[in-house]
Amino acid sequence: MSEGGHWLTLFGRLNLRAFPFVRAWEDPTVSELIGAFAGALVVVGAFALVALLTWQRWWGRLFRDWLTSLDHKKIGIMYVVLAGVMLSRALVEAVLMRAQQSLAVDAPGIVAPEHFAQLFSTHGTIMIFFMAMPFLTGLINYVVPLQIGARDVAFPLLNSISLMLTAGGAGLVMISLAVGEFSTGGWSGYPPYTGKAFQPGVGPDYWIWAITLASLGTTMSGINIAATVYKKRCPGLHLTRMPLFCWTALCTAILMIFATPPLTLATALLALDRYLDFHVFTNDLGGNMMNYVNLFWLFGHPEVYILILPAFGVFSEVISAFSSKELYGYKSLAVATMAIGVLSFTVWLHHFFTMGQSADVNAVFGIATMTISIPTGVKIYNWIWTMFRGEVRFTAPMLFALAFIVTFVLGGLTGIMLAIPPIDYVVHNTVFLVAHFHNMLIPGLLYGMIAGYLYWFPKAFGFRLSEVWGKIAFGCWVSGFYLAFMPLYVLGLGGMARRSQALFEPDYRPWLLVAVCGAFLLLAGLVSLFVQLWVSVRDRDVNRVPVGDPWDARSLEWSVSAPPPEYNFATIPQVDRLDPFYWRKERGEAYRRPERYDDIVMPRNSWVGPLVGLTATVCAFGLVWHIGWLSILGFLGIWIPVVARSFVRDIHRTIPASEVEATDRRWLDRAHTVQPVPRERETEPANLGLARPFPPQVPV
Amino acid sequence: MSARAGEPQLRHVGLNLLDTDALEPGEAATGLYGFWLFLMSDAILFALLFAIYGTQLTATAGAPGPQDAFKIGPTFVETLILLTSSLTFGLASIALKYDRGRTGLVLWLSVTLTLGIAFLGFEIGDFRTMFADGATPDRSGFLSAFFALVPTHGLHVAAGCLWIVVMLAQIAVFGTDARFKLNLLKLGLFWHLLDIVWIAIFSVVYLQGTLA
Numbered sequence: 001m002s003e004g005g006h007w008l009t010l011f012g013r014l015n016l017r018a019f020p021f022v023r024a025w026e027d028p029t030v031s032e033l034i035g036a037f038a039g040a041l042v043v044v045g046a047f048a049l050v051a052l053l054t055w056q057r058w059w060g061r062l063f064r065d066w067l068t069s070l071d072h073k074k075i076g077i078m079y080v081v082l083a084g085v086m087l088s089r090a091l092v093e094a095v096l097m098r099a100q101q102s103l104a105v106d107a108p109g110i111v112a113p114e115h116f117a118q119l120f121s122t123h124g125t126i127m128i129f130f131m132a133m134p135f136l137t138g139l140i141n142y143v144v145p146l147q148i149g150a151r152d153v154a155f156p157l158l159n160s161i162s163l164m165l166t167a168g169g170a171g172l173v174m175i176s177l178a179v180g181e182f183s184t185g186g187w188s189g190y191p192p193y194t195g196k197a198f199q200p201g202v203g204p205d206y207w208i209w210a211i212t213l214a215s216l217g218t219t220m221s222g223i224n225i226a227a228t229v230y231k232k233r234c235p236g237l238h239l240t241r242m243p244l245f246c247w248t249a250l251c252t253a254i255l256m257i258f259a260t261p262p263l264t265l266a267t268a269l270l271a272l273d274r275y276l277d278f279h280v281f282t283n284d285l286g287g288n289m290m291n292y293v294n295l296f297w298l299f300g301h302p303e304v305y306i307l308i309l310p311a312f313g314v315f316s317e318v319i320s321a322f323s324s325k326e327l328y329g330y331k332s333l334a335v336a337t338m339a340i341g342v343l344s345f346t347v348w349l350h351h352f353f354t355m356g357q358s359a360d361v362n363a364v365f366g367i368a369t370m371t372i373s374i375p376t377g378v379k380i381y382n383w384i385w386t387m388f389r390g391e392v393r394f395t396a397p398m399l400f401a402l403a404f405i406v407t408f409v410l411g412g413l414t415g416i417m418l419a420i421p422p423i424d425y426v427v428h429n430t431v432f433l434v435a436h437f438h439n440m441l442i443p444g445l446l447y448g449m450i451a452g453y454l455y456w457f458p459k460a461f462g463f464r465l466s467e468v469w470g471k472i473a474f475g476c477w478v479s480g481f482y483l484a485f486m487p488l489y490v491l492g493l494g495g496m497a498r499r500s501q502a503l504f505e506p507d508y509r510p511w512l513l514v515a516v517c518g519a520f521l522l523l524a525g526l527v528s529l530f531v532q533l534w535v536s537v538r539d540r541d542v543n544r545v546p547v548g549d550p551w552d553a554r555s556l557e558w559s560v561s562a563p564p565p566e567y568n569f570a571t572i573p574q575v576d577r578l579d580p581f582y583w584r585k586e587r588g589e590a591y592r593r594p595e596r597y598d599d600i601v602m603p604r605n606s607w608v609g610p611l612v613g614l615t616a617t618v619c620a621f622g623l624v625w626h627i628g629w630l631s632i633l634g635f636l637g638i639w640i641p642v643v644a645r646s647f648v649r650d651i652h653r654t655i656p657a658s659e660v661e662a663t664d665r666r667w668l669d670r671a672h673t674v675q676p677v678p679r680e681r682e683t684e685p686a687n688l689g690l691a692r693p694f695p696p697q698v699p700v
Numbered sequence: 701m702s703a704r705a706g707e708p709q710l711r712h713v714g715l716n717l718l719d720t721d722a723l724e725p726g727e728a729a730t731g732l733y734g735f736w737l738f739l740m741s742d743a744i745l746f747a748l749l750f751a752i753y754g755t756q757l758t759a760t761a762g763a764p765g766p767q768d769a770f771k772i773g774p775t776f777v778e779t780l781i782l783l784t785s786s787l788t789f790g791l792a793s794i795a796l797k798y799d800r801g802r803t804g805l806v807l808w809l810s811v812t813l814t815l816g817i818a819f820l821g822f823e824i825g826d827f828r829t830m831f832a833d834g835a836t837p838d839r840s841g842f843l844s845a846f847f848a849l850v851p852t853h854g855l856h857v858a859a860g861c862l863w864i865v866v867m868l869a870q871i872a873v874f875g876t877d878a879r880f881k882l883n884l885l886k887l888g889l890f891w892h893l894l895d896i897v898w899i900a901i902f903s904v905v906y907l908q909g910t911l912a
Contacts, residue, residue, distance in 0.1 A: 231730040231733055232726075279761075286761040
């Protein structure tokens with residue numbers, strides 16, 4: 001075998017030019033230097049993390065307490081951490097793109113066209129698949145079992161595998177910064193542009209395998225969440241007594257099960273085109289790219305509701321808790337959620353009105369699209385009526401909920417405009433569309449996730465987050481959003497094409513400058529959240545809420561200590577109505593000692609999740625670089641722990657009743673000795689997590 | 701939620717689960733329910749592959765079309781083999797249900813495995829014939845759609861065969877304990893779903909392709 005042949009066998013397509021540092025050395029333009037800097041951040045960050053773990057001797061704890069844990073609460077937290085890391089990267093990329101456009105009016109700017117295309121591809125891919133999805137999956141994971149009175153999800157091991165596959169996909173996107181390049185085909189990756197004929201490099205392959213890992217993880221998460229909600233509810237918790245967040249989680253799970261397979265299939269078929277010379281989506285020999293577009297949006301539109309519904313659930317919980325009122329129109333909210341779930345499968349074609357269907361087909365899908373605004377409108381009114389004559393407290397999560405209501409309605413109105421095919425023909429592929437979907441997803445997803453994070457953080461970690469920094473973050477996220485995206489509506493109507501690296505219309509400049517200021521404000525919002533975390537951890541001793549109910553809230557997750565014990569509930573609760581914990585408090589029945597305690601059986605830790613995630617990532621990396629032996633090794637590596645696990649019978653461990661009793665008694669004693677706080681003082685250090693009941697209105 | 705004392709906790713056809721079996725309350729029901737959900741998402745995958753195949757029927761681009769590429773004879777044999785394997789899997793389930801000792805169970809599982817492997821052998825033979833006739837996926841959109849759909853089913857059957865091997869090993873190690881019973885029932889659902897998908901493939905792809 002020749003020299004080159006050996007290299008090909010061992011390293012596939014990998015060579016020195018794959019590293020951005022080498023490229024920047026050879027061609028030191030600003031664009032290449034930015035790329036090299038980003039790659040260096042990944043490498044330095046990885047080394048710093050390893051050094052920190054070694055120096056603090058945290059490796060054992062990391063694996064024992066976190067990575068191998070099957071506890072739904074820890075898995076939920078790990079999902080949210082992953083989302084936070086990826087959000088930071090994708091937001092910085094957004095600022096870079098805004099900066100580029102504001103500088104590149106009749107000028108080259110700082111980022112080369114190829115680099116700019118990678119930026120918008122990674123920004124979209126990360127924000128959807130590696131920020132939004134992990135964030136909402138994490139919140140659902142943490143909260144739903146607690147809300148339904150369960151000790152864990154239906155399939156704890158599957159949960160760990162889902163997390164690790166998603167993390168593996170995110171890892172691939174990070175690796176692409178330091179080794180090779182990413183796709184330039186946008187987050188939707190339309191062929192034939194992402195096919196071999198137009199992009200023979202590794203970029204689209206990184207995209208394909210990152211998405212494939214994430215989509216497999218998502219399908220399994222959906223199965224897990226649906227089975228949990230259907231099968232693990234505590235006695236008396238009928239579907240119609242579930243907190244609304246559980247309804248939205250259920251609907252999201254159903255959408256995940258049915259809408260993710262089209263995505264998995266789309267990326268797999270694109271991989272067949274690229275690797276085995278298939279002609280599923282190519283330009284020539286009978287390939288049909290419209291099949292890709294249909295598959296992608298068969299996933300993509302329900303995905304919008306996968307993203308938005310959990311945020312709706314969070315807002316329902318937050319608004320109800322901080323207005324101290326039962327959700328107005330609970331049943332109509334549940335029905336509206338399910339209606340949105342069904343309708344979400346009937347509108348996918350509005351993503352490509354301009355791609356050659358007849359006017360009649362477009363009209364049908366346009367009308368179906370507008371129909372979705374009916375159940376959504378129902379929800380908006382329900383939230384407003386929930387606040388009406390409630391005891392509303394303007395805490396940080398509540399402020400995000402209010403900003404959401406106003407902002408989301410605006411975005412919905414531009415959505416109705418885009419649903420009209422003739423208007424869509426005029427503004428399609430302009431930044432008007434970019435403004436629209438950011439106007440839906442920033443309030444309709446990100447505000448919701450941030451609100452959920454602020455709202456449930458004291459439950460998860462036992463201390464409240466700084467209100468001041470929460471409000472600063474709120475100010476930045478909201479003003480930043482309006483400054484960054486309202487100009488894009490104007491620019492879009494003025495004809496500015498999306499994804500443009502350079503612009504040649506001087507009139508755009510003022511609007512672009514406003515938008516870049518907004519982008520920096522959004523970045524300041526993210527930084528404020530990190531500062532808030534830092535400050536709150538520092539001051540945690542004065543903000544502890546050990547009894548576990550800092551907001552005088554209503555559902556079962558608040559009826560246990562903060563943080564909750566591993567098994568969530570010392571005894572499985574019985575439920576007799578909606579908002580069970582609130583009414584238990586009103587009747588003076590909360591914090592009672594159970595008559596007896598039983599042994600509790602919990603799943604043991606498992607290495608299967610991390611091993612599957614690691615080997616799947618290795619396999620994907622081998623496939624990206626055409627390193628045959630590595631991908632085969634990785635693929636086999638996925639199945640070895642899975643099969644081996646099926647031979648392990650000792651998968652549970654028992655927590656003795658005496659230990660459960662001791663822990664529970666300690667917590668109950670505390671609940672009976674600390675001073676309850678009234679709602680208006682809930683953000684003060686006096687709040688130890690025990691709410692003073694309001695003059696009781698016991699239902700008859 | 702909790703079972704009344706003295707009654708079997710849960711019964712599923714072909715499972716013979718008893719109070720004495722070491723399972724968490726509701727574990728059988730939850731596990732099977734989750735597996736049904738997985739099968740639904742898998743069914744969607746196949747439905748979409750069929751849809752793509754349907755749109756690509758005429759996209760032959762000068763390469764062999766259905767009439768030239770398919771041979772109905774071997775695929776008919778494959779159909780008989782796979783349908784028989786579902787019958788033998790059913791017999792294995794019955795052997796487990798009536799607790800007639802391990803011999804019947806192992807025997808019928810082994811027959812199912814053999815039939816599964818035979819099916820794969822015939823199918824690979826089919827593909828070799830097609831390749832020899834110049835019907836390869838890189839020649840047309842139609843053949844690409846075919847080679848996306850039918851081998852996906854084949855890969856599923858191969859996975860099912862491996863799963864049977866694992867099950868046979870588990871009988872040797874653990875006997876028929878509760879977890880084995882649950883896994884065998886899930887494997888059964890999987891195997892029968894593949895049979896249903898194959899019936900669709902035989903009708904839509906092969907019968908329609910050769911008789912049209």
